[in-house]
Amino acid sequence: MYLSKMKKLLFVVVYFITFSAFAQHAIVQQITQQVSEDSLVTYVKQLSGLLPVGTETIRTRYKGTTGNTMTEEYIKQKLNSWGVAFDEVVFSGTGKNIIAKIPGRRTDRVMMMGAHFDAVGTSNPDFTVVYPGADDNASGTAALLEAVRVCAQYQFPVTLHFAFWDEEEQNLVGSKFSAPDYMNKLVGYINHDMIGWSLNNDSVVEIHTASSGHSVELAQRVINIISLYNIPLKAKLMNPGNPNTDHGAFWQNNLTAVGINEIYDGPLMNPHWHRPSDSLATMNIPYFVSVSKLGLTTLLHEAMDSLNLVGLMHQSLNDNFAVYPNPVEDVLLIDNDEAINMQINIYNMYGNLVSSFQTNTQTPVSVQELKNGIYIIEISTQEKGISRKRFMKK
Numbered sequence: 001m002y003l004s005k006m007k008k009l010l011f012v013v014v015y016f017i018t019f020s021a022f023a024q025h026a027i028v029q030q031i032t033q034q035v036s037e038d039s040l041v042t043y044v045k046q047l048s049g050l051l052p053v054g055t056e057t058i059r060t061r062y063k064g065t066t067g068n069t070m071t072e073e074y075i076k077q078k079l080n081s082w083g084v085a086f087d088e089v090v091f092s093g094t095g096k097n098i099i100a101k102i103p104g105r106r107t108d109r110v111m112m113m114g115a116h117f118d119a120v121g122t123s124n125p126d127f128t129v130v131y132p133g134a135d136d137n138a139s140g141t142a143a144l145l146e147a148v149r150v151c152a153q154y155q156f157p158v159t160l161h162f163a164f165w166d167e168e169e170q171n172l173v174g175s176k177f178s179a180p181d182y183m184n185k186l187v188g189y190i191n192h193d194m195i196g197w198s199l200n201n202d203s204v205v206e207i208h209t210a211s212s213g214h215s216v217e218l219a220q221r222v223i224n225i226i227s228l229y230n231i232p233l234k235a236k237l238m239n240p241g242n243p244n245t246d247h248g249a250f251w252q253n254n255l256t257a258v259g260i261n262e263i264y265d266g267p268l269m270n271p272h273w274h275r276p277s278d279s280l281a282t283m284n285i286p287y288f289v290s291v292s293k294l295g296l297t298t299l300l301h302e303a304m305d306s307l308n309l310v311g312l313m314h315q316s317l318n319d320n321f322a323v324y325p326n327p328v329e330d331v332l333l334i335d336n337d338e339a340i341n342m343q344i345n346i347y348n349m350y351g352n353l354v355s356s357f358q359t360n361t362q363t364p365v366s367v368q369e370l371k372n373g374i375y376i377i378e379i380s381t382q383e384k385g386i387s388r389k390r391f392m393k394k
């Protein structure tokens with residue numbers, strides 16, 4: 001009697017932890033602590049022409065210029081030096097995205113981060129005066145490079161993609177070309193465009209979201225991550241967010257995406273934006289480091305959670321079915337009046353598929369062979385799409 005009561009109590013405790021706690025992942029802390037201010041600043045110096053790259057200097061990253069090509073070579077050389085594979089996605093005679101990939105245990109699920117490496121360049125046709133584009137967007141590009149560097153030796157539950165976008169400044173040409181490739185595999189996308197300006201040290205970071213995919217939930221999770229990992233920033237939720245940067249290309253495809261960036265509008269926005277004075281000298285380095293850490297922490301925290309119960313439920317597509325009883329001992333019933341055919345997949349709390357078969361809604365699903373614990377049942381039907389429900393086997 002005592003023992004069985006203890007067992008029941010244990011179940012309640014496990015249930016509570018799994019569904020209520022939004023817990024830190026030690027591995028995420030361990031990796032994000034390796035983010036180096038020196039590295040971040042060095043990348044910005046090289047991308048904005050303050051330091052040479054090899055024997056030459058990147059003077060501008062404007063579309064179609066030598067400097068734009070040098071920037072691509074610089075990014076590829078960094079990725080090679082860290083042993084990270086990448087795709088070169090050529091979308092026009094002048095445009096090329098570079099997408100670095102760190103394979104996870106699942107290669108059909110992708111958690112992603114991106115930043116554009118091109119810049120506005122100049123307003124004089126002869127390029128006598130150029131815009132270094134330090135904040136816009138050497139800052140985001142640097143954060144992405146540093147994220148790849150510190151993640152290179154790890155494997156995560158899902159695959160990580162790091163997209164270095166070209167021709168954002170020409171109306172998101174690069175990201176609009178690639179975003180549709182992610183329709184059936186994206187867990188979420190995080191965009192960094194301008195993350196180094198903070199006028200008065202107010203630590204405000206904007207979280208841009210939209211009613212696209214699960215973008216609103218992801219934005220809420222970014223806000224929770226700030227406090228969970230003690231990142232010295234204050235979130236300002238922007239819903240609907242500004243679509244005029246690369247996360248907008250994901251929203252156009254109804255994908256889950258958020259932008260994490262400095263203040264975009266009003267008196268607190270960067271007055272050096274698209275000007276010759278957009279240089280490292282006008283950036284706020286501690287703020288830049290904090291936002292870089294927030295983006296990476298979000299990427300990795302979501303990657304860790306993406307296949308466990310929290311993540312699967314978070315991606316739940318609709319609420320068309322109910323399952324009962326719950327908890328269940330032997331057979332699970334799926335609530336529907338008529339018999340419709342369905343594909344059933346059952347996942348354990350680590351996101352591993354433990355059972356997969358076809359049946360119909362009038363046939364009870366046997367769960368007898370499952371070990372006690374918490375599971376997700378995924379019900380796919382032609383008529384009603386995909387639903388995911390959690391249940392406890394006891």
Ligand SMILES: [Zn+2]
Pocket residue numbers: 116136137168193194245
């Ligand atoms: Zn930009």
